[in-house]
Amino acid sequence: MTGSVSISDTDAPANSGTNTAQGGRAIIIRSVLIGGLIGALLSVLAADFERRMVFDTWQRVSPREITADNVAVVLIDDASVQAAGEWPWPRYVTAQLIALIGQGEPSAIGIDIYFTEPDRLSPEAFAGRYLDTEMDAETREKITALPDMDEYFGTILGQVPSVLARVATSDGGKSPDEYFFDPVVDGPPPPGSLRAENVLASIFELDELAMGHGMVNGAPDDDGVVRRVPLSVLIQDIQASGLAMELARIATGTPGLRWENGKMVMGDARITADQRGTMQFRMGEIPAAAQYSALDVLGQGKPVPTDAFKGKVVLVGVSATGTYDIVATPLKSELAGVLVQAQAVDAILEEQWLARPPSMLAAEIAAALALLVLILAAGITLRTWLLWPAFGLALALPVFSWLAFTRANLLFDPVRPLLVGICAATALTLIRYALARAERKRLAAELVEERVRASVQKGELDAARRIQMSMVPGQRALSRLDSRTEISAVLEPAKSVGGDFFDAVKINKDLLLFMVGDVTGKGVPAALFMALSKTLSKSNLARAADGLADPVAALNHDLMDEADPEMGLTMLVGTIDCSTGAVHMVNAGHENPILVHTDGTLKTIEMVGGPPFCVTDFPYPVEQLQLAKGETLVIITDGATEAANEAGILFGLGGVEAALKTESDGTAQSRAMHLAKEVRMFEGSNDPTDDLTIFALRYLGNDI
Secondary structure (H helix, E strand, O other), X not given: OOOOOOOOOOHHHHHHHHHHHHHHHHHHHHHHHHHHHHHHHHHHHOHHHHHHHHHHHHHHHOOEOOOOOOEEEEEEOHHHHHHHOOOOOOHHHHHHHHHHHHHOOOOEEEEOOOOOOOOOOOHHHHHOOOOOOOOOXXXXXXXXXXXXXXXXXXXXXXXXXXXXXXXEEOOOOEOHHHOOOOOOOEOOOOOOOOEEOEEEOOOHHHHOOOOEEEEOOOOOOOOOEOOEEEOEEEEOOEEEEEHHHHHHHHHHOOOOOEEEOOEEEEOOEEEEOOOOOEEEEOOEOOXXXXXXXXXXXXXXXXXXXXXXXXXXXXXXXXOOOOOOOEEEOOOOOXXXXXXXXXXXXXXXXXXXXXXXXXXXXXHHHHHHHHHHHHHHHHHHHOOHHHHHHHHHHHHHHHHHHHHHHHHHOEOOOOHHHHHHHHHHHHXXXXXXXXXXXXXXXXXXXXXXXXXXXXXXXXXXXHHHHHHHHHOOOOHHHHHOOOOOEEEEEEEEOOOOOOOEEEEEEEOOOOEEEEEEEEXXXXXXXXXXXXXXXXXXXXXXXXXXXXXXXXXXXXXXXHHHHHOOOOOOEEEEEEEEEOOOOEEEEEEEOOOOOEEEOOOOOEEEOOOOOEOOEOOOOOOOOOEEEEOOOOOEEEEEOHHHHOXXXXXXXXXXXXXXXXXXXXXXXXXXXXXXXXXXXXXXXXXXXXXXXXXXXXXXXXXXXXXX
16 A cells, blocks of 8 residues: 555565455455345345235335225125025025115125025025925916016116126136126236136126126235235136226226236226236225125114215125135235225225336345445445445335335335345455454464574574564655655664554555554563554554544454453554644553644643553543644653663653753654663663653645
């Protein structure tokens, strides 16, 4: 990277680090893409299940409010059966029910019942129950001369706007050539439309006299739940309309129906259908004010308002206990089928059908790709903040789906992109954890290997010193970081090897990261922990372009995981914007920095800071400082302030400030070297009590 500092004077470690970083990025890219692909495959495999789950939830959360303006339902319920006898009723009773409904001037009467057998109480059937020895000819003749109730019912059906139910079937039934279809649905139906060879309908005496006919092949989905009704059914080469569709056509006075580009056209309305030619619609509950017991209509129960059916579509069905027409819907586990048909009719009249146009699939794919790109970018760039937009998008998807459902009757599936995002994010988390563990093991192995090699060559302590010194940048490397800054540093271990370190590295074009650390202890253990600390610091703090708080917290966590109980680490880490001189710093138990103004005056920057790393999980504050052109920031370790002479007197902060004031050259290198010289002169013949590190950063300004 531009402006980075190698941890060694040789090319091998730098190339190794570059190759490792590039290899890590490649692994992250592959892992995230594989995770996203797994999510996409899961969404395809679970497509029907996930969509049903989501859209059924929206149905339950936001059921459609259905008024009593368009439809009414007459139910042959338990009370009706108890009063009028078990079902099926004599044709006369049923005929009276339809006649009374017709007197209410409905726009259409849909009879969701099949009358597949003649009336059990017809005159001929009644007379046929008795032998000639049991009934004389005169009585038989009088009985058979009585009016046939099927004919009477047929007459009633012909006098009202009635629509009888039919069923398309390939198992039984009769040829469609034996039935009258008017009107026939025109146009090419959807390719997956239900097809059958025969028709199951009421007896001809009733079927041929009804004003219209509608197919009720509303088979449930695979899970046994009814979510849609057929708009048409193909019987051999005849397209017959569904019951709800035919009732809506008659109610609106539309002369015919036709398929056009996969939509059912009824006058000005273009009703969306799926590939099976069925309509999915927003469900609700038929209000109690629009539901009537057949007992009430027959005048044996509660009075029915005179205008209860006027201008409405009235559906007649059976809901009595033990009858067959009970279905499950997203809203209720048990519901009379006629109530589903009534909801469908109202949905057509109110244009409340649900649609899933190609644009919804395109939006789902776009959302999945957006999540994948954000997660991939976060993994490649190590900018964790990119996960927040991904998280926000993930939260927005269900909200958008619900709004599309409730406001526009559109079906947007949020689970598909969420599965892609969740699997991609999971893959990123797992691979970053695996890479971090692998990197730590690699670093530990390298340290051990280097230690063994150095011990064999020149002795353990001398080799360790070389390792330590090779892990901090030299003066030449520091001088090449950025022309707008001048950086110099001195590191002198108290013994052959110690635990102090420093580093500086460019993060981007303008931002420069610097750090000074002091490991508790001395000798080889401190140096080894210093090497690990510096490596983890550089790895975590490389993400400081988005701020120091999160990388510092991550560094503290990593160090707490890796450190021995005896080890500790103080550190001052900061960034400087080379274009403005703005400095942001975090102090973890370290000495406060000293600001040297251009006129030579000093100011110790009193920082709030926090405890040393490896102690506890602490929210370290990020503190700010503005460097003017020519000002120098000096950072020291306690090897300067705690340096002692033969009399046991400490050099102290006063000695540091005095040494900085007596330096007249003003360059960063001169200040660092002069301070180090003054400390050693003060110690005299005493052995150094601690590692000595001095880091000086001088801001030269943006116009250099």
